[in-house]
Amino acid sequence: MPRMNAAQRHVVDFTLNGQKIRAEAENRMLLSDLLRHEVGLTGTHVGCEHGVCGACTVQIDGKPARACLTLAQQVRGSDVRTVEALAPGAAELSPLQAAFRRHHGLQCGFCTPGILMSLDALLREQPDAGREEIREHLSGHLCRCTGYATIVEAALAAAEEQRKEETPNA
Amino acid sequence: MKSLETAGGLIGRTVERVEDAGLLTGRGRYIDDLPVRRDTAHLAILRSPHGHAEIRAINTSAASALPGVSAVLTGDDVGRLTRSMTVGVKANVECWPIARDRVRYVGEPVALVVAENRYVAEDALDLIEVEYETLAAIVDPEKALATDAPVLHPSLGTNLINERSFRYGDPEAAFATADHRIAIRIAYPRNSCTPIETYGVIAEYDPGEDAYDVTANFQGPFSIHAVISRALNVPGNRMRLRTPPDSGGSFGIKQGVFPYVILAAVAARVAGRPVKWIEDRLEHLTASVSATNRVTTLEAAVAADGRITALCWDQLEDCGAHLRAPEPATLYRMHGNMTGAYAIENVAIRNRVVLTNKTPTGLNRGFGGPQVYFALERLVHKIADELGLDRLQVIRRNLVPADAFPYRTATGGLLDSGDYQTAIDRACAEGGLDALRLRRDQARAEGRLYGIGYATVVEPSVSNMGYITTVLTPEERAKAGPKNGAQSVATVAIDPLGSITVKVASVPQGQGHRTVLAQVVAERLGLPLEAVRVNTELDTARDAWSIASGNYASRFAAAVAGAAALAADRIRERLAAIAASQLNVTADRIDFKAGKLFDRDNPDNAISFGRVAAASHWAPGTLPDGTGQTIRETVFWTPEQLEAPTATDGINSSLCHGFIFDICGAEIDRTTGQVRIDRYVTMHDCGRILHPGMVDGQVRGGFAQAIGAALYEEYAYGGDGSFLTGTLADYLIPTVMETPEPLILHHETPSPFTPLGAKGVGEGNCMSTPVCIANAVADALGVEDIRLPLSPSQVSEWLYGEERPPSKPQDSTPVATGASGERLLTGSGSADVVATRESVWTMLLDPNTLKAIIPGAHEVRKVSDTHFRAEVTLGIGPVKGRYHADIRLSDMVAPQAVTLSGGTEGALGSGRGTGRVTLTETATGTRIDYRYEAAIGGKVASVGGRLLDGAARVVIGQFFQALARHAGGGGPPSAAAGFTQRLLSLFRRRR
């Protein structure tokens, strides 16, 4: 790592949702602030800025991570994915997103992007995840609107659908 | 979105929400996402670390001089440009959004900084020096009434800001002749439904027109707009208030953003540029708003068969440090339904409102209901137990009869509709009460702790804007003029292509209003859902609104959707007249379906909706005589039942009254004291259901928050007013793991008073569930004085008695006892360094070495051989601050041991402590042993044990590593807990 200076902004090169990005950030800038206020992708939300609520969850090199506990400088060279990248096309929803809509897995939607990023990673790594795994992963997120049940149902439905698609003849 | 077939039948169906595609793809537009003017600066707020203190001096010069800072304001600056906020009762107090010469709660704003970005603004906060003289704080509402209690507002001379007594029927006679008098005393704690999105404000001032333009994620009621305009000293039309398209939840809480609207507006004026402020979570938990805590004594006059003939309420309401609008509304919102679901004819009420050194209170889901029903439903349980009757039987014996609706309650409420008996019967049958009883009996036979609780609740919705004037005496009311009603408003507009736009002043925060309004209006006009688009952003400069606008008191389904239906009906009537003239039939034969208007008796005689709808734009001359335009229709609707309080203080505080009956089966773990909800049944009568999925979503969401209130959440204060639950790691919101799934049942009795027959539904479980769980726990444990939250430590106390202090002192285990309300930390440890004892001794007493090795030290000054002063910056979790420390050395035995004692003071808190350091020679150098005891208060105390202890360990570790390095190498510390007192005392605060 080059030696950095607190008073200056430093270049951060990384991949964001498949595109190469060159941004500038002070050492102390959080990844959540970089994404929202420098790059302008406001889908990643900030609910606590101390790592508890999970609203800011993004994927860094495929793994869910709290953007509010990550310094912008830490993602140099990494592959960062945010909620904006989940849908396959402009007017489409991913199966997970569609399941959330069908099952009313959201109300205000503030916690939702973080939850989607966690579940997206879970369903990729553990395609056979059941209710318990899903609940376990959701326990890192706070939702104040839904009471969670519909989120669990949406995730289960998406997992089911994904399994069907992967084994079309089963 | 998949296309829905047209025509009727949209209302009552669980259609997919139109809101969701945007929210799911990161395209929501919450306040922090909105574009702002390029010259927008950012606001940060310096807040009081003390619960109660006089401000002696504020020095802002260093902050103002920091590059990037464009303005620094103190209470005096704000005072010069604004007026005190209106207080809802007659009392000689002022109410400012920022402290003037005294701070009265931890977190109260003390100074504002406007800077180019938030990072710089917060740097500047660190440079502001405030000199406080602390005063004794009062946090207990009962103690606040003592004659020798510290008084928050000297102008008032007492902490009791309002008291009123009421009498309905003949309670004295009922009590005198009653077979039994049974009473219960309740202390309901403070909590908050805290949304995941915090407050945000973007403010701008135009000096040319002396006008403010503010966007805030405010939720209403817009009666607050009048409070803001008055405080800013401008007419209402120079205070433009707008809301963003999306809001990340509110549950009442975002009503409380309004003092910050005032602060940001003034800051923008002084800075000469737009100002943006986004609250952080610590600010939110510490200083936004919460529900009131309340001490209630409730007594009932009871006949031998369990019939209640009179109630006597004594309510002591704690509204925190200021009585902020619309308080004391929490105390009066339930006034019309103080008898709950029961027919009780005689009622006496004494209401007192007291001020304490806690955050001012405000709207919170359930608003007044949790406090009232906790007392009432605990009492009904107790009555049954004392009389040896079945609890359900006592409930049933007292219910309002099914044929009595609309039923006028003793206190003036008008219960619109219901069939409580049937709803309860169905809940018991469909909820499996018999099986649950067997389960309980079996568990008990096995020696387990299992209980069943019930709660019966009337859930008011659509508040009467006049109910709060019940706090005034009839004479005061007569002078002030009557207040009543609740205007809701909706606009339906048709564009030149014949598509529909609906506009309402409902300000949703995630409830799906846009979807429901599209359903309602599309159904009225025989159109597919997607033909109607709904806009719920509110702009007071452009839109139709009134003081009742906003999203609170569960008014949407009953009032706002109703107004939209009425507006659609008016348009529909005119469209029918136009179509009739073109189809040569009479208007009463015209029907609307599938995008067509047609003759009901001859459906082939039809014309497209678009054609009829567009006529007002393209060919107004062709409209039949007497038919008005169909371009835009705005309907204001206020229900006649919402009358002003009567001369005898009767008040119909709400238009609608839903009904809830809950059953809870709970088991308590004998070993841990943990409460587990085994089964939960919740029966709702919310009138006609407009969207079943959303109704159940509201029920589940309220239920989850109520689980939090019952088992986990409390805004905890120390005796000195320090706030102890400032992060989401301390204020425990239930996750999916803690949230059981209730069985939701419905029994619909449509309201005769609302256009669609709907009633509110969102708040009910916040009223019913905490007491239902408490009743189950009381049943399991046989304990009467049930206090929330039912944490394992609380329950264990009932199981095993109060915890005794350990027989021998525990080392290295920080304890959060908070004797005086401060957080206490103790610990000890040791470290080895490769250096002689003498050189370590010298290092420890040398300011230059200390400066080099104390983490975050800017300066360490030696005042005398035994007195040091230090300046340090330290961050713990989200709380970073600068501190001055004053350390004295005593009991020095060079080079072996020294005692350090002292205190620190900073914007974020204060601390004091003592510690003993001992140096021992070892084969490789020196071993340092330390033991400390420290107490902290203020903002840092609210960060919570876990973070504090962890942070202390890290800091101490860093100190020893630095010391070892400085001493010329050596091992890392061998223990981790706390040199704190010396370190901490040295470098800034000790925890």
Ligand code: FES
């Ligand atoms: S904002 Fe990152 S976890 Fe809450």
Ligand code: FES
């Ligand atoms: S949907 Fe509002 S916080 Fe989860």
